[in-house]
Amino acid sequence: MPVPTTGHTTESLTTWLAERIALYLKRQPAEIDPDVPLAEYGLDSVAALSLCGDIEDDFDLVIEPTAAWDYPTVHALAGHLVEELAAEAAKDGGA
Template sequence: MSIAPDTRTPLDRRSAADLVPWLTERVAFHLHTTPEEIDPDTPLADYGIDSVAAISVCGEIEERYRIPVAPTIAYDYPTVRAITDHLAERLSAEGRS
């Protein structure tokens, strides 16, 4: 039996701009809409994101990029762009990017 390779990319090898399309798609999925309907600069609260969706997005960030994030990240950084900028800055400060 063959095991599929791990295709997740550590966040420290990605820029904030690289993350925007992926995070936009995940947010759209949880809001039951299309990525084209999500503006990276519009507060997620304006789209009606609830705590379940926000925590789900948080878990997906942790799983895909293998870094811990606060379950309140969608509220602390209220837009897709703010979240991705925060993650990139945090890793840069840690010297991992």
């Protein structure tokens, strides 16, 4: 049985994350380099917690508030989200 796809790619999540993070940091999304640690942009715990809330709201996926530090770049966080979304889809598909 094939694993269901979530429709989300690392690229689409990278774009979504860059837009969301830019909003919190009052920057343009193009200013957010996906390979630069978020802490270098000044992402604080309040913004990280808000980002986790947005992820839960938009993707119905609960992640730890420490995710922004566990996966410190946009690319790393996007990769983590793709894995989590795929795991959720597989779990839901197997129910």
